[in-house]
Amino acid sequence: MLRDLIVITIQVFALVTALTAVVLSLVWLERKTLARLQRRMGPMVVGPHGLLQPVADALKLLVKEDIIPALADKPLFWLAPLVVFVPSFVIWVTIPFAQSFAVRNMELGLFFIVAFSVLSIVGVVMAGWGSANKYAVLGGLRSAAQLISYEIPIIMVVIAVIMLPHSMNLVTIVEGQRAIPYALLQPLGLVIFLLAGVAEVGRTPFDIYFAESEVMGGPFIEYSGAHWAVFFLAEYVNTFTIAVLAALLFLGGWAFPLMPEATWVGFLGVLVKAYLVVLVIFWFRGTFPRLRIDQLMSFGWKVLIPLSFVNFGLTAAYLFYGLSRWSLALASLFVTAAVAYTIYRRMTWPARATAEQRLAKARAYRRVETTDAR
Amino acid sequence: MSLLPLGEKVRMRGISYPMAIDKQLDSLELMINVGPQHPATHGVFRMVVWIDGERIVDVEPHIGYLHRGTEKLCEGEQYSQIITLFDRLDYVANFNNELVVCMAAEKLMGTEVPERAQYIRTILCELNRIASHMLFYGTFALDAGAMTPVMYAFRERERIQSLFEATSGARLMHNYFRIGGVRQDAPDDFAQRITTLLEPVKETIAEADRLITFNEAFLARTRDVGTIDGNTAVALGLTGPSLRASGVEYDVRRTEPYLLYDRLDFIVPTGDRGDCWDRFWVRIREMEESVRMVEQCLQQMQSGPIMAPTRRIARPPKGEVYAHAENPRGDLGVYLVSSGADRPYRLKVRPPSFCNLMSMKHMMRNAYMADAIMILGSLDIVLGEVDR
Amino acid sequence: MLSQALAELNPKMSAALDEVVVTVERDALLQAALKLRDDPGLSFNYLMCLSVVDYEDRFEVVYHLRSLAKAHRFALKVSLPYDDPRISSVISVWPGADWHEREGHDLFGVVFEGHPNLSPLLLYDGFEGYPGRKSYPFNDYQEW
Numbered sequence: 042m043l044r045d046l047i048v049i050t051i052q053v054f055a056l057v058t059a060l061t062a063v064v065l066s067l068v069w070l071e072r073k074t075l076a077r078l079q080r081r082m083g084p085m086v087v088g089p090h091g092l093l094q095p096v097a098d099a100l101k102l103l104v105k106e107d108i109i110p111a112l113a114d115k116p117l118f119w120l121a122p123l124v125v126f127v128p129s130f131v132i133w134v135t136i137p138f139a140q141s142f143a144v145r146n147m148e149l150g151l152f153f154i155v156a157f158s159v160l161s162i163v164g165v166v167m168a169g170w171g172s173a174n175k176y177a178v179l180g181g182l183r184s185a186a187q188l189i190s191y192e193i194p195i196i197m198v199v200i201a202v203i204m205l206p207h208s209m210n211l212v213t214i215v216e217g218q219r220a221i222p223y224a225l226l227q228p229l230g231l232v233i234f235l236l237a238g239v240a241e242v243g244r245t246p247f248d249i250y251f252a253e254s255e256v257m258g259g260p261f262i263e264y265s266g267a268h269w270a271v272f273f274l275a276e277y278v279n280t281f282t283i284a285v286l287a288a289l290l291f292l293g294g295w296a297f298p299l300m301p302e303a304t305w306v307g308f309l310g311v312l313v314k315a316y317l318v319v320l321v322i323f324w325f326r327g328t329f330p331r332l333r334i335d336q337l338m339s340f341g342w343k344v345l346i347p348l349s350f351v352n353f354g355l356t357a358a359y360l361f362y363g364l365s366r367w368s369l370a371l372a373s374l375f376v377t378a379a380v381a382y383t384i385y386r387r388m389t390w391p392a393r394a395t396a397e398q399r400l401a402k403a404r405a406y407r408r409v410e411t412t413d414a415r
Numbered sequence: 416m417s418l419l420p421l422g423e424k425v426r427m428r429g430i431s432y433p434m435a436i437d438k439q440l441d442s443l444e445l446m447i448n449v450g451p452q453h454p455a456t457h458g459v460f461r462m463v464v465w466i467d468g469e470r471i472v473d474v475e476p477h478i479g480y481l482h483r484g485t486e487k488l489c490e491g492e493q494y495s496q497i498i499t500l501f502d503r504l505d506y507v508a509n510f511n512n513e514l515v516v517c518m519a520a521e522k523l524m525g526t527e528v529p530e531r532a533q534y535i536r537t538i539l540c541e542l543n544r545i546a547s548h549m550l551f552y553g554t555f556a557l558d559a560g561a562m563t564p565v566m567y568a569f570r571e572r573e574r575i576q577s578l579f580e581a582t583s584g585a586r587l588m589h590n591y592f593r594i595g596g597v598r599q600d601a602p603d604d605f606a607q608r609i610t611t612l613l614e615p616v617k618e619t620i621a622e623a624d625r626l627i628t629f630n631e632a633f634l635a636r637t638r639d640v641g642t643i644d645g646n647t648a649v650a651l652g653l654t655g656p657s658l659r660a661s662g663v664e665y666d667v668r669r670t671e672p673y674l675l676y677d678r679l680d681f682i683v684p685t686g687d688r689g690d691c692w693d694r695f696w697v698r699i700r701e702m703e704e705s706v707r708m709v710e711q712c713l714q715q716m717q718s719g720p721i722m723a724p725t726r727r728i729a730r731p732p733k734g735e736v737y738a739h740a741e742n743p744r745g746d747l748g749v750y751l752v753s754s755g756a757d758r759p760y761r762l763k764v765r766p767p768s769f770c771n772l773m774s775m776k777h778m779m780r781n782a783y784m785a786d787a788i789m790i791l792g793s794l795d796i797v798l799g800e801v802d803r
Numbered sequence: 804m805l806s807q808a809l810a811e812l813n814p815k816m817s818a819a820l821d822e823v824v825v826t827v828e829r830d831a832l833l834q835a836a837l838k839l840r841d842d843p844g845l846s847f848n849y850l851m852c853l854s855v856v857d858y859e860d861r862f863e864v865v866y867h868l869r870s871l872a873k874a875h876r877f878a879l880k881v882s883l884p885y886d887d888p889r890i891s892s893v894i895s896v897w898p899g900a901d902w903h904e905r906e907g908h909d910l911f912g913v914v915f916e917g918h919p920n921l922s923p924l925l926l927y928d929g930f931e932g933y934p935g936r937k938s939y940p941f942n943d944y945q946e947w
Contacts, residue, residue, distance in 0.1 A: 079562075245561075252785070254455040254788055327563050329632050330556060331559065392628075396696060
C-alpha cells in the first residue's frame, strides 16, 4: 500500500517534471520557428541560441508581483488556473510513450482523455468571470462556445479511430497500426483532428478567445506572475497533448515499419512525431490570421462536425462491408480534397478573379499620351 | 444614400440581425472601452463600444489625446519652421506632409520649383507612400491575427528609411523639403540605391499577395466587412485609398496633378464593394504603382539646381490659398492665410485621417466586435494627424 | 454658373489665387449649401475643408468645396461678427462637416446651430477659453 503510494508519487512527480521540460522546449521551439518564418533570429542571448531563454522567462514570471484586481471574485480568480492546469496534466497519466511506458495504461484510456480534457473549459470561464473585467468576460464566454463546439468533432474522430482496432486502449490502438498508420487510412480524420485540436487549445487561427488585438488576452488579461505562468504551462501542455495524440492515433506512435522494437526507439519515435505535429501547429500560427467568432462557430458546426460524421460513416462502411483498405483511404482522401477545393473555390478564387477584373479596368483608364519630361 | 443621424446619441437600433434574437431573453448591453491603450487602436485613439453579445450596438469615438495645437503653433513660427511641425502630424508619411505646406507657400509666392527638386520630391513622396502602406499592410495583418507580415513589412520600411536617412539625415522627422526646393541635393548614388532597394520591395509586395491578400481566413475576415458605398463615403469626406476602395476614382495626383505626376504613367486602382478587403487590396496595388512611378522618375531625372532663388525668410504676399495633395491616407489639405508677414496668419490643416475616422461609425453598424478592430485598421489612421 | 445659381442669395464674388471665392450672408448659408450640392451643373458633393479664421474683428468660416463628378472646386465664405459667432450647421448637407464643426466650436467658440453634438472633440471637457483665437495667449497652458 505505502509502496504503491510512493511509486505513484514518484511517477507523477517525474511526469510533471518531464512535461515542464517539454513545455520549456516547446516555448523555445515556437519562438525559434516563428523567428525562422519571419526571417529573424529569435532569442539569442540567454544560453547558446537562446536555449535558456524559456528558463529565464519562467523565472521572471515566478518572481513577478501577482496582482489581483480589487473587484475580482477571489476564490474563482485563484482557483481558475488550477482548474485549467489539473485536467491537462491528469490526461497524461494514461498516455503511453512506448508499449509499456505509461503511468497507468487504462482500458478506457481515450475515454478518460476526452472526458478530462473538457474540464479545463470550466477553468477558462472561471478565469474570465472572476477577473471582473469586461474583456475577460467576453473572452471567457467566447472560449466556452468555442471549446464545447470543437469537442464534438474531436470525439467523433476519436470514435472513428476506436472502431478500427475495437479498443479504447491507446497501446492497442498503436499496436493496430503496425501494418499501416491510420493517417493513411483516414487522412480526413487526421485533418479534422488537427484542426479541431488546434481550436481546442486555442491557437491561431482559432485563438479568438485571447485574441490580443480584440480582447487583449481574454480570460487571462488580469493574471500576472505565477498565476499567468500556470495558464501558459497548461496551454503548452495541451498543445503537446494534441500533438502526441495525433502521433499515437494517426501516425503510428512507436510502431513504425522500419524501426527496431526497443523501448527507447519507440519513445524517440513518438517524440519525433509529436514534435513534427507541433511544428505544423506553429507553422499555422506563423501563417494564418484568426477567424471571427461566427466564422469559427460555423466552421465548427457546418464543416468539421458534418465531416467528422462522414469520416465516421466511411469507417463504419469499411468495417461493415469488409472493404479493402485502399477504398477507405481513397474515399477519405477524396472527401478531404473536395472540401479543400470547395473552400478555395468559394474564398480565394472569386477574390482573385475580382482583382484581375479591377486591374484591367484601372489599366483601361490609363492616360495614353505621356508628356515628354524634357 | 442612407446615413445615420450623425452626432446625436445614435443607437443603431432597428438593425436587421441575421439571426432572430429572442426578445424575451433578458439580455444586457455591455459597454466596453477600447483604448487609448488598446493594442489595436494604432495610437491613442479611444472608442466606447456598446455590444449586444458580439454585435456592436453603438460606438462613440473619442479623440484628442495627442492634441498639440499644431495649427496655433504654426501661427507663431516662420514658414521654414512650420515644416518641422508638419513632420509631426502624420509621422508615418512625413515627406508627403512637408510637401503640402511647401506647396501652399510656393503657390502663394508664385515660386517655380526647379525640376530636379521636383523629381527628388516626387521620388521621396512615392517612397514614403510605400513605407506608409507597408506599415498598414503589417499592422492590418496583425489586427487580423497574422503576426508574420508585420515583420516582412517592417524590413522593407527599414530599407526605405535608410534611404531617407542617407538623403535627409533623419529616419523619421526629415525636415528636408524647403519652400522653393529641397534642403540639399540627393546623394550621388541616389538612383543606384533606390534601384537596389526597390527589388526586395517588389518581392515583398508580391509576397503579400501570396501570404495574406488571398488567404482564405483573411478573406473571411475582411470580405463584406465594414462596407461603405461611394456616395456615402464622399458625403462623409472619406478620401484616399479608403474612398477608392468604394469605387470612387478620386486621386489628387490624377485630378489635379501636382509635382510631376502629369508626366508619370500610373493607374488608379479602385475597388467596388468598399469593404475592408478592398481597402487592403487598393493599398497593396498602390504600392506597386508607386514603385513604377519611382522607376519612371529615376529614368527622367537630370542634374540641375535644387532650390529656387528665394529669400532666406519666406514672406508670402497677403492672400490665401488652399493646397492639397494625395497623402498615403488621403487628401491632405492646407488652408493658408497670409498677412504678408513671415509667419502665417492662419493655417488650417485638413487631415485625411481625421475625416476618414468620421466614417468609422457608419461602417461599424451591424458589425461584430472583432470587425470593429478590422474596420479601424482598414482606415489606416495616424493619431498624430487626427489630433494635431 | 455659380453666380447664376446663387444669384438670389446676394453673393460677393472674388478670386483668390487659383480659385473662386464666394461670400454669402450667414442666413443664406444653408440655402446656398443645398443649392451647391444639388444643382446638377455644380454638384459640389464633397466638402474638402471647413476652416474658421479669426480676423480679430470678425470670424470667417471657409468651406472648400469640390465636385468629384465635375472636377471643379471653389471656396464659400461666411463672415460672422466677433461677439456673436453663430452660424447654421451644414451637417445636413455634408455629413462630413461633423467633426470639423465640433473642432471649430472647440477651438474658436463658433456655435454651429443645428449641430447635434457640439461637445469638445480635441480638447478635454471643462477646458476654459478658445485656444484657436488670436486673443488666446500663446504660452498659456492649463493643468488637467
